[in-house]
Amino acid sequence: MVISPQEEPSPLLREDDRETAVQRLQEAYADERVSHEEMEERLDQVLTAKTHSELASALASLPGENPDTTSTIAAAGGRIHRGGTWRVPRILKVESAYGRVDLDLSRAVIEHPAVDIELQLGTGGAKITVPRDAIVEVEGLHTGWKDLRYKPPRRARSGGPRIRISGAMGFGRLKIRHARR
Structure with a gap:
């Protein structure tokens, strides 16, 4: 963790x-x-x-889980929300045609030094909350209508996971923020 x-x-x-x-x-x-x-x-x-x-x-140590696999969260419409204590896979694909996406990684169990989040979103925005000490890379993300909102912390903390965000967004804005605590 x-x-x-x-x-x-x-x-x-x-x-x-x-x-x-x-x-x-x-x-x-x-x-x-x-x-x-x-x-x-x-x-x-x-x-x-x-x-x-x-x-x-x-x-911890629930048997039979392979944290190196790719997981996909998908919804045709409606809201996608992940928060609280949840295990983040090495590669997370998020697909939504219509609706908002809210991923909160601030209290999630992150077992990998790097996590790739691939967004495939049609209409609707996305908000991703990362741990305080995370390093965020947003390369390969294509936005159609609105731009990305992300303000890196002034003082970078070391030791945190590297969160790489890529994919495509149609008509929505991606907001990324670091957890305050």
């Missing part, structure tokens, strides 16, 4: 963090990657966790 304990974004978990973690455990159980007993034990850890690091340790 990129965030060190002294830089943990928030001492208290939000309800959506817990819900995301519970969903991930349920998916692992449904895919028979964890036993019933292990799922119950980890579920108890998730429900009693008070910090993000406790939550991450309950989800």
Whole structure:
């Protein structure tokens, strides 16, 4: 995980963090990657966790996950939202014909030194929140109607992941911001 304990974004978990973690455990159980007993034990850890690091340790080392694969999030219409504690794959493809995209990586589990996010968006904007110490590269992104809004931090922090954003956007604006904590 990129965030060190002294830089943990928030001492208290939000309800959506817990819900995301519970969903991930349920998916692992449904895919028979964890036993019933292990799922119950980890579920108890998730429900009693008070910090993000406790939550991450309950989800750590779920068997059968290959974090090097490419994952795709797609929707024909509507909103795409990922936030809270979620595992970011090495390559993430986001496809949407109509609707907004909101990716919050500020509390996500990022296990790779570099993450590639490929956007294929028609109509609708996108907002990406990256960790405070992330290095953002926006090369190979083609915008049709509106331009990119990104202001790099004045003082670059070291040790963070490299987030590379590419792809194409039709009629929407991409806003990228660094998390404040």
